[in-house]
Amino acid sequence: MNEAQTERNEAGARAVYERCLCRETLDHLRDYLGVSPAVREHLANSRIEFLKAIRAVIDARIEHLSGAGQRGTKVVVE
Secondary structure (H helix, E strand, C coil): CCCEEEEECCCCCEEEEECCHHHHHHHHHHHHHCCCHHHHHHHHHHHHHHHHHHHHHHHHHHHHHHHCCCCCCCCCCC
């Protein structure tokens, strides 16, 4: 999962990307459909939004589990 992918952009510069399921899926879709640069930009933005959504789900779950430890009520014993 730590493998890096190298790709050349339109200017010929090399860019290194960490392996990501979202990126691989979008790359296959782009190759299959032969999409334009505008569509590529939308797909790149959607990948970012997808990852932000996953982060929000994880943050909500962490918040839920952090609050789950305080159950019951305190009773004063004489």
